[in-house]
Amino acid sequence: MPPLFAHDPLDAVQRAARPTWLLAVATALSVACEYWVLALLALAAYAWLERDVPAVLKAFLPLALALTVGVGLVAIGARAGVIAGWGVRAVPSGHALWGATFALYTLRVYGVRLGLLAALLPVAGGVSRIVLGSNGVPSVLAGWVIGALLGALTYEIAARVAPGSPAGQSRARRLDSPT
Numbered sequence: 704m705p706p707l708f709a710h711d712p713l714d715a716v717q718r719a720a721r722p723t724w725l726l727a728v729a730t731a732l733s734v735a736c737e738y739w740v741l742a743l744l745a746l747a748a749y750a751w752l753e754r755d756v757p758a759v760l761k762a763f764l765p766l767a768l769a770l771t772v773g774v775g776l777v778a779i780g781a782r783a784g785v786i787a788g789w790g791v792r793a794v795p796s797g798h799a800l801w802g803a804t805f806a807l808y809t810l811r812v813y814g815v816r817l818g819l820l821a822a823l824l825p826v827a828g829g830v831s832r833i834v835l836g837s838n839g840v841p842s843v844l845a846g847w848v849i850g851a852l853l854g855a856l857t858y859e860i861a862a863r864v865a866p867g868s869p870a871g872q873s874r875a876r877r878l879d880s881p882t
Contacts, residue, residue: 729831736798736828738770741805748821752813753869761868765861766808769853773800776849796838796846799829803850804857811858812870825850 734740742763749762777797784794802825810818829843838846862874 725834729834732824732827732831733798733835733837735824736802736831738774738797738801741801741824742767742770744824745805745809748809748817749869752817758869761865762812762870765857765868765870766805769804769808769857770801773797773804773850773853776800776853794842795849796829796832796843798832799825799838799843799846800850800853801825802828803847804854807851807854808857811855812873814873 735744745766746759746763750759753759753762774797777794777800780794806818806822806825809821825847829838829847832838832843833840858870858874861868861870863871865871866875
């Protein structure tokens with residue numbers, strides 16, 4: 704029996720979309736969606752927004768834990784894919800998962816303006832993974848969905864566990880608004 708993703712239906716799109724000038728840009732975007740780069744980017748952005756060390760840590764620590772959980776999910780998926788004979792292409796894209804976690808958590812805590820800006824990164828990073836041929840379209844889509852769920856769950860847990868945190872304050876503002 705062939706592996707689950709042995710023949711990606713959009714593989715021809717991946718091959719056609721690989722002009723050489725795009726490789727440097729795609730590689731930079733792919734690296735920008737690594738979990739450790741996203742953690743540094745989030746720490747810098749949250750420090751710029753909060754300007755108070757305890758508030759920065761209260762905003763950043765839930766995301767850092769979520770990114771760690773995301774790393775674990777990708778490792779478990781890779782192991783399961785290898786055991787099942789699907790190969791590592793069956794794994795949800797870690798870059799898309801981590802980027803979507805960062806984007807959704809940032810969207811929920813800091814609002815639409817910063818959240819939409821943050822959402823550009825996982826979209827561009829996911830497309831770059833497809834262009835580079837590192838992940839297929841199904842893998843990137845799965846990464847976006849799982850990452851979005853993880854980011855939303857992280858926000859809800861952080862807002863309920865620490866009501867004084869930026870996530871908790873954001874949730875209180877949403878609950879208090881008349882709409």
